[in-house]
Amino acid sequence: MATAAVAQMTVPILDLKAQYATIKDEIQAAVNSVLENQHFILGPEVKALEKEIAEYCGTKYAVGVASGTDALILGLRACGVGPGDEVIVPSFTFIATADAVSLLGAEPVFADIDPDTYNIDPKSIERRITPRTKAIVPVHLYGQSADMDPILALAKKHNLKVIEDTAQAIGATYKGRKTASMGDVGCISFFPSKNLGGYGDGGMVVTNSEEVARHLSSLRAHGSSKKYLSDEQGWNSRLDELQAAILRVKLRHLDQWSIQRRETARRYDNLLQGLPGIVAPKRNGFGDHVFHQYTVRVPQRDLMQKRLAEVGVTTMVYYPHPIHLQPIYSSLGYRPGDLPVTEEACQQVFSLPMFPELTPDQSEYVTTALTRALEI
Numbered sequence: 001m002a003t004a005a006v007a008q009m010t011v012p013i014l015d016l017k018a019q020y021a022t023i024k025d026e027i028q029a030a031v032n033s034v035l036e037n038q039h040f041i042l043g044p045e046v047k048a049l050e051k052e053i054a055e056y057c058g059t060k061y062a063v064g065v066a067s068g069t070d071a072l073i074l075g076l077r078a079c080g081v082g083p084g085d086e087v088i089v090p091s092f093t094f095i096a097t098a099d100a101v102s103l104l105g106a107e108p109v110f111a112d113i114d115p116d117t118y119n120i121d122p123k124s125i126e127r128r129i130t131p132r133t134k135a136i137v138p139v140h141l142y143g144q145s146a147d148m149d150p151i152l153a154l155a156k157k158h159n160l161k162v163i164e165d166t167a168q169a170i171g172a173t174y175k176g177r178k179t180a181s182m183g184d185v186g187c188i189s190f191f192p193s194k195n196l197g198g199y200g201d202g203g204m205v206v207t208n209s210e211e212v213a214r215h216l217s218s219l220r221a222h223g224s225s226k227k228y229l230s231d232e233q234g235w236n237s238r239l240d241e242l243q244a245a246i247l248r249v250k251l252r253h254l255d256q257w258s259i260q261r262r263e264t265a266r267r268y269d270n271l272l273q274g275l276p277g278i279v280a281p282k283r284n285g286f287g288d289h290v291f292h293q294y295t296v297r298v299p300q301r302d303l304m305q306k307r308l309a310e311v312g313v314t315t316m317v318y319y320p321h322p323i324h325l326q327p328i329y330s331s332l333g334y335r336p337g338d339l340p341v342t343e344e345a346c347q348q349v350f351s352l353p354m355f356p357e358l359t360p361d362q363s364e365y366v367t368t369a370l371t372r373a374l375e376i
Contacts, residue, residue, distance in 0.1 A: 010312040011353045011362045014193055018357035019257075023249060030245040037241075045244035050204070052251055053188070057170075058181040059206040061213035064239030065220050068167045068189020071203035072100035074237060075185040076135065078205070078215040079161040081106050085134035090120040091324040092342040093139045097165050098323050106134065107332070110324040112339040116282040118142060118295070118349070121341070122150035129154070135161040140169035140179045142318075142351075143195070143261070143292035144284060148174050148182050155183075163187060170196050171258050173287030180206050185216075190239075190247055195261070195292050196254050198243040260356035261291040264363055268294055268352065271367035277374050293318060293351040298374070301348050307373035313366050317350045 020027065034045060046064045054062035065071050081087060083105030089097050091110040098108040111124040118141050125136055136155055138146040155162045162183030166172075170188055172179045180186025190202035205216050218225045223234025265281070272280050279297035283289055295318065298304045305315050322342045324334040336343065352366055 008312050009362070009365055011314065011358075011366055013314040013316050013351070013353050014355050015357060016192060016197075016355075019355070022357070023253065026249045027246055030249050031242060034241045034245045040241045042238055043241045045241045045248065046239050049239070049244040049248050049251070052248065053204050054206055056178070056251065056254075057186060057188075057206045058178045059186070060208045061210065062204050062206045063213055063216040063220065064244065065203045065205060065216075066237040066239060067201040068187065068191055068194075068203040069096040069100060070220075070235065070237040071187035071189065071205045072096060072137075072163070072165060073103055074216055074219045074235065075163050075187045075205045076100055076104055076106075076137075077219055078207075078212045079135055079163060079184050081134050081161070084132065086130060086132040087135045087137060088125050088128050088133060089137045089323075090139050090141075090342070091322045091339050092118055092319060092345055093141060093165070093323065094167070094319065095323060095326070095328075096167075097137055097139055098329070101137070102328075107132075108323075108329070109133070110322075110329075110334065110339060110342075112341045113345065114147070115341050115345070117144055117146075117284050118345060119144065119146040119284075120151075122147055122154065124339075125151065126154055129158055129160075133158065133160060135163055137163045137165055138183075139165040139167075140172060142281070142295050143169050143172055143290040144281075145169060145172050145174035145179050145287055147284065147286065148177075152182060167191070167194065168292040169290060170194070171254055171288070172290045175286055177287075181208075184209065185212060190243065195257065195290055196247065196250055198247050198250075200243055202239050202243040202247065204239070257356040258288070258290045261354065262289065264354060264356075264358050265289070265291045265294055267360060267363045268367060271364060272296070272370070275367075275371060275374070278370070291354055294354045295349050295351045297345070297348040298350070298370075299348070301350050304370070304373050305350055307376065308366075308369055311369045311372075313353065313369050315350045315352060320346055322346050 085106040164186040166180040167189035223232040
């Protein structure tokens with residue numbers, strides 16, 4: 001790769017303003033429509049988005065909730081998870097995956113990951129199944145599906161529920177199936193930085209079970225199947241009309257944005273090819289990767305980040321601390337070395353700028369800067 005002097009530029013990890021500029025008129029029209037209608041909670045926009053997300057994911061039902069975390073909590077609860085249960089989760093993920101389990105009085109049991117894809121390792125899951133195990137939560141990390149067939153086979157063998165954490169991978173596929181559609185429920189986040197992000201918090205749970213969908217609708221409204229009549233403890237967790245209207249606009253563009261993300265990933269691949277000391281993301285070959293993140297491994301990760309920041313390139317580490325070793329779970333007795341693949345990844349990975357509007361010049365600047373950082 002040529003390393004001739006180039007003018008310094010600033011490349012953010014994400015540029016939501018660039019995206020907004022391309023859909024500004026559509027967004028404003030959608031928001032104005034909600035303001036004119038003055039229906040803000042569980043109205044026609046939410047109902048329409050639920051139908052469209054279900055169709056997009058290939059499921060029969062979708063239930064809008066207040067956040068991706070709430071999607072996990074309500075999804076787990078609708079699958080029967082409660083006090084005394086164990087739920088197998090990866091340790092290499094955002095804390096919400098495990099925290100949702102804990103908030104229901106259940107215990108997260110942490111599994112290791114595949115070193116190539118960073119997704120939960122089915123063999124590690126199998127070793128952790130006990131008579132108390134109720135469910136498995138595979139996280140489709142960085143925009144690539146976990147290896148679902150062996151996970152689903154384990155669930156069937158041991159009569160376990162599967163709750164897909166699809167916060168980072170809406171639109172990704174696995175052997176022709178969309179993520180979120182393969183387990184008992186699929187949980188989606190609409191946090192602003194996600195591939196399909198709102199302008200605030202929001203989430204969705206999708207399922208093929210009519211019974212689970214009805215239960216989710218009750219749980220999000222204080223456990224009420226009828227107004228002012230509660231059947232069980234529930235939550236106030238409802239997706240609002242403004243977010244739904246915005247997300248309906250953005251959903252129309254999602255597949256094109258996924259194509260642009262894959263094009264950026266291919267540019268990165270080509271520019272980084274043969275560069276010593278760096279491991280580019282590997283594809284598992286099971287389907288489409290939607291590249292929520294483009295995550296690489298490097299030696300001396302923190303030093304590399306510092307050098308890139310000095311020349312205007314923003315990077316992020318997802319995730320620097322394995323959950324099984326965080327203070328919140330110290331009482332569970334995990335020790336360094338218990339999940340070696342996870343612990344090594346936490347020390348080595350970081351993510352390069354990735355968003356649909358990233359230009360070829362920007363991606364080349366990033367990789368040139370990374371090349372120079374490795375040479376110093």
